[in-house]
Each structure stands twice: as structure tokens, then as C-alpha cells.
Amino acid sequence: MQVVDNPPYGWTVDKEEMDLDYYWSAEGLGTEAAMNAGLTEFSKLQPQMIRSSESGGGAYLFTYDGKVYLWNMLQDDVYQYTDPSDLDGVLREMGKQSGKVTRKLVLVEQAE
Numbered sequence: 001m002q003v004v005d006n007p008p009y010g011w012t013v014d015k016e017e018m019d020l021d022y023y024w025s026a027e028g029l030g031t032e033a034a035m036n037a038g039l040t041e042f043s044k045l046q047p048q049m050i051r052s053s054e055s056g057g058g059a060y061l062f063t064y065d066g067k068v069y070l071w072n073m074l075q076d077d078v079y080q081y082t083d084p085s086d087l088d089g090v091l092r093e094m095g096k097q098s099g100k101v102t103r104k105l106v107l108v109e110q111a112e
Helices: 020-024 029-036 087-094
Strands: 045-051 059-064 067-072 077-083 104-107
Touching: 020 029, 020 045, 029 045, 029 059, 029 067, 029 077
Parallel strands: none
Antiparallel strands: 045 059, 059 067, 067 077, 077 104
């Protein structure tokens, strides 16, 4: 299991800010958002980092079965990173200067 240990600017892996019990427990808001998007195997959800409160918060990056997702906490939408699609590639792009970042996200449709 890959884990983010050096998050890009504006993101954090601080345990208090990540609040894993609140967002990623079996009844957590992040778990609920992921499951609504069809990511239903709880054991495969791996929270990686959260947008820091200093940077405005409102986003959580997580992985599921080797794929990388962004949960927009304000709109409760889940997006999948498709280019790059691996965690290292996503982190590399996020670490670039904002004008040089290239990434592609696809909205994961809500399951009925």
C-alpha cells in the first residue's frame, strides 16, 4: 500500500486535519461519497491527504484499488485521475508550478 509522506503545497497528511475516523470510518462522509460513486469495498479505500485548512480545505485525495480519486467535499463529487492515473504521477503533477500542471479528472457518476 502506497502512502503519501511528502504532500504537495496546500495539502497535508496531518492526522488531526485528516480526521480519519470522521471521514473514513464505515459510516464516514468520505466512505459514503466513495460508495455512492460505486467504490463499495470498504477495505480498498485508502485516504491519502486532505487539502489543508490554511489552503481552504474542501478536498480529499484517496486511492481505491490502485486508482487515484479526488473527493470534492463541498459538492460531494468524486473524480478519478486519468492522466496521470497513478499516485506518484498525480503527486508529481500537483508539485509543479500551477501554470505548468497538466492533469485530467473524470467525474465518477453517482451510483443509483
